Amino acid sequence: MPRTVAVRPDLGRLASEVPGVALGGAAALLGVAGTAMFVAARPVLGEDALFLVVDATVALVYGLTSALVLSRRRHVVGYLLAVAALGGGLSAAAGGWRVLATARGLSPEPFASAFSWAWVPGTLGLFLVVPWLVRQRPADAPWWGPTVGATIAVTTAVLSVGLHYTAFSVSLGAAVVWGLVTAAGVERRRRRAPAPDAVGLGWLALGTLVLAVSFVPLLLPLGWVPLWLTPALHLVSQALFPAAVLAVVLRQRLWGIEVAVSRTVLAGALTVGLSATYLLATVLLSGVVPGEGWAQTLAAAAVVVAVQPSRLWLEPRVHRLVYGAAGDPSRVAARMGGELGRADGRLLDSLVESVRTALRLESVAARGEDGTVLATAGTATAEPTALPLAAAGGPVGTLLVTARPGEVLDGRTRRALDELSAVVAAGLLLRRTADELARTRERLTRARLQERQVIRRELHDGLGPSLAGLRLGLSGVANLVGADPEAARTMLAALQEELDRRVEDVRVVARTLLPPVLEELGLEPALRELVTRHAESGFTVRLHADVPGALPAPVAAAAYGIAAEAVLNAARHSGAGGCDVEVGVDGAGLRVVCRDGGGGRSPGAPAGVGTHAMRERAEELGGSLRIDGPPGGGTVVEALLPLAPALEESR
Template identity: 60%
Template structure:
C-alpha cells in the first residue's frame, strides 16, 4: 500500500508532479495517435477535414509535451491550460479519425465523432486569450481583467459549439480575434516596459499570439471567398510558432525553476514536429492539386521538397537562436567584447565588463577570472592547481566550475571559471564558444596587468625623483651649502690677516684649497654614483673596475670576477651596475669586514650579480632599508629578482638574477635607457645620500 502523500493510487496526498506530467503528455498523445491510425486506415483523399485532423494530431502531441515540461516542475495554471489544449486536440483527433474510419466502412459514427467539432475549442482559444497573460513570474496586478475576459470568450465559444449554434459561434470568434489582437498588443507593451531579463522571449510570445488569433479570420469570411485549406494551414503554421513562443519565455527566463538543459531538446523537437506537419500538409496539397499518378506525383513530391527546403533552413536558424541565444555566434559576442575593451573608461572595470558579457551571452550562472603565475599551461583544460586570487567576477556560483587556462605566449597568466545554471551542463556549443571567448578575456587580462604595471612603474619613478631631489637637497643644504658658507668666512679671515700676517694667510689659503679639492671630488662621486660616465662610454666591466678602485682607495678590498660575453642592453647594464654598487657599499658600511667578493656572471639567458662578505651577517628579521629596496626595485623593473640572506658561519650574500633580454627593454634605445636610468636613480638613493660625507 502506498504511503500517504506519495502520489500513488493508494496515497491520500496530491499526485507527484512527474505523475501529473506523465498523464498530461501520455493521454493526449495516446488519443492523437489512435486518431491518426484511424485516419490512415480510412485511406484519406486530401479533404479539408483531413487537414483539420492533422492539426488536431499536432496539437495533442506538441502541447502534451509542453504541458508535461511545465507541470513536471510546477503546478501552474499555464501548465493546466496547455494540458487542456492537448487533451482537446487529442480527443478531437480521435473523434475525427473515428468518423472518417466509420464513414469509409459505411458505419454509424456515434457521439464520439461529435468531439471533432467542439473538443478543440476551449483549449485552443485559451491559448491566445488567457495563457499570454499568465506567462510571467510577477503577479497579474491590474491586468487580471485580461485572462478573465479571455476565459469568458472561451466558455462562450464552447457553449455555442455544443449547442450547434454556428451564428453565435461566429460572433464569439469575432470577439476572440479582436481580443487576441489586444492580448498580443499587451504582451508587446510588457516587453517594452520590462527589464531586459524579463523581456526575453516576449516578442515571440506576442507574435505567436497574433498569428494564432489571425488563423481564425478565414473561418469568418464568406463561403467561397478564401480557399478551404487556408484555415487549417494557418492553424498548423501557428502550432509551429506558439508552442515555441511559450517555451522561449518560460525557458529563456527560467521561470518556475525549469532547467534550460531539458528545454533545448524539447524545443528543437517541438519545431521539428511542426516542420514535419508542414511537409505533410504540403504533400497533401500537392496530391490534391496535381492530378495523375507516377511521374506526376513524383514531380509534385520533388516540388514540395524544393519549396519547403528553405523553410527547414529558416527553422534551423531560428531554433539555434531560440535555444542558444547569441551563444551560437561567438564571433559576434567576441566583437561586442572587443568594443567594450575600447569603450571601457577605467582599467578596473575592464575585466568585470568582459566577464559580464560572457556570462550574459552564454547564459551562465557565474563567470570568474582568477590570477595565477604558472610557468606553463596545464596539459588538460580541467585545472587542479590551487585557486588564485579573484580578479573579476560576475554572478554567484553554486556548483563546480569549469575552468579554462588563460595563456599569453608560453605562460598561463590566469584562469577563467564558468558555472552553468542550476540543473544544466555546458553543452558542446557553449563550451566551444567559451573556449573562443577565453582569448578575448586573456587580452583583457593582459591589458589590465600592463596598465597596473605601468601605474606601479610611474609611482616608482615619481618616488625616485622625489627621493633623488631630497638627497640632492640634503647634500646641498647640509654638505655643500655649509661648506660654501665656511669657505666665505675663511676667505674673509684670509682678507683680514693677509696684511698683518702673510704667512698665516698663506696657510689658511692652502687649507681652503685642500677642502675645495675634497668637495670637488665629492661632487664628482655623486655624479658617478647616479650614472657613471664610464658606464655609458665603455660598458659595464670598466665601470665595475672603477667602482672597485674607488673602494680600495678608501681601504675596502673588493675582489671582482666578471664573466659576461653578451652585449648587454644599456638598461640591463645600468641595472646590474646599480645593484652591484649598492651591494658593495652596504658591505663596506655595515658588514665590518675588510672586503667582499663581487661576481657578475652570465648564466644562459640571465646575468647573475653576487656580492659576498664574511662580516657580521644579515638577520632574518632585519628591516629592509632604502638600499635593499632600491636593489629589488631595479631587478623588478628588468624582470629579475634580488635575495639577501645570511651565510654560515658568518657573512652576508646578495644574489640578483636579471634577464639579459627583459620584456619591453629595447637594445640601444635612448628612450629606454633614459627611462631605466631614471628608475635606477632610486636604486642609488642610499649611495647619493652618503657619498658627500668625508
C-alpha cells in the same frame, strides 16, 4: 581541484509534476485515438478531415510540449498548454467518433457534438493568454493582457456550445483583434528586453500572429478564400509556436530534442514563407500574365528560386532560437571581446556574468593560478566543472561552471564554453598584467622617493655642512685680509681645497645615479670608471666583469646602481680597505656580487635607504637581492636580474 560532474534531474521534483505530465499524455492519446477512428472509417476526405487533423496535431504537439515543460519546471504556461492539448484531443476524438459512427450506422451523439466546441477555449487561449505569460516570471505580466484574452476565449467557448453563430462570429472577430494586439505586445517586449531575455520572443510573436490570422477566413463570406486555408495556417503555426514557448520557458534546455525542434521550426517557417510567396505571386501575376495556368506556373517557379535563399536566411535564426548562445558562441565572444577594452576592476565580473547569462548556467567563476576566486556570477549548488584557462602560451587560471539544477552540460554547451573561455582567459591575463603594472608603478614610485632621499641625505649631511664651513672660513679670511695677508692666503688655499673636494662629492653623487659613460659606452666601462674613482679616494675595488655587449638599458642601469651602492656602503661602513665586484651572465639573468672583508652587518640592524634602493632596482625587473654576512666577517651583496623581461621592456 573540482571534479567534473553530471548533475542528474531531481527525481522528487519530477514526481511532483506527474499530474501535469499525465494531462499532456492523456491529450496525446485522445488525439491518436481520434485519428485512428477516422482512418478506420475510411471516409471521403474533405474540409472536416483537415480540421480533425488540426485537432489531432494540437493534441499531440501541445500534449508533448506541456509534458516537456512541466517535467522541467512548474510553470503556468505548461498547464495552459495541457488544457489546449486536452481540448484538441477531445475534439479530435469526437470528430473521429462521428465519422466512424456514421460509417457503422451508429448514433454519434452526444459525444460527436464536442467536435465543434471542445477545441475553442484551449486553442484561443494559445494566442490570447499564453503569450502574455511566456516569461521566466509569469507574475511580471500585465494583469489586463491575459485577463482580456481569457475573457474572450471563455465567452467564445460558451457561444460555440450554445450554437449562437452570429454572436460567436463577433466574439471570434474580437479574438482575432486581441490576438494581433497580443502579437504586437510580444514584439514590443522583444525590442525592449535585454538580449538574453529576448531569445524566442520574435518567433513567439510570429506564431501568435499566424494563429490569430488563421481565423480570419472563418469570418469572411463563403467563397472569398478557400476554407482549407484556416487549418493549413493552424498546422503551420504548430511548427513555430511550441518551439518559441520551449525556447523562452526552458531557456534552450531541450533535453536532447534540439535537432528535431530545429528541423521542425525550419520546415514550418519555410512552409509559411514559400506558401505566402506562392499566393502573392499568383495574385499579382494573374492580372498581368495572359493564359490559363501561366500565373500558377510562374508562381511555382518563384517558389523554387526562393527555396535556397530562404533556407540560408532562416537557418541561423532558427538555430539561435533553439540553441541560444551555445549555438553561436562567436557572437557572444565578439560581444565579450568588446568589454576587454574596459580593463577596470569590473572586467572579470562582467565577462563571467556574460558567460553565465548567454549559456543559461547556474554559476560561473574565474579562479587565478593561486587558487583565489577573482570573479563570480551566480551561486553554485553543486560541485562545479573545472575548465583550464590558458593565454599567452601558458596557464592563467580555471573557469568553474555549474549547470542549473536538473540540467547537464551537454556537448554543445561545452564546445561553447571552450570558445568563450579564451575570452575569459584573455580578461584574466589582462587583469594580472594590470595588477603587475600597478605594482611596478608602486615600486618605481618608492624607488624615486628613495633616490630623492639619498640626494637629500648627501646634500644635508655632506654638501650642506661643507658649504656652511666654507662660509665661516671666508668670513675668517675677510677678518685676516687687513691684519695678516699671509695667513689669509693660507686659509684661502685651504678653503679652495675643501671646495674642490665638495665639487668632487657632487660629481660622485651624479655618477652614482646615472654616469654618462654608462649611456655612452655600456656597463663594463662605467664599472671601471667606478673602480678608478674609488681608487683615487684610497678604496680598492677589484672588478671581475664579463658583460655582453648588447645588454638592455634597464638591466645595465639597475646593475650599475646596485654595484655603485654596494661599493659605496663598503667604503663607508665596512672598515675594509677594498672589496671585490663580480658581474656576469648566469643562465637567463645577470648576476652582480659585491664582497668586502670588513666587520659585517650588526645583527638586527635596520636596512638603510641604500639597501632599499638596491632591492627596489632588482624587483623592478622581476629579480632578487640577497645580503649575507658570511662566517669570518664581511658582507656579501648578491643581485640576480632576469634578462628576458628587460629585453621585452626595452623593445
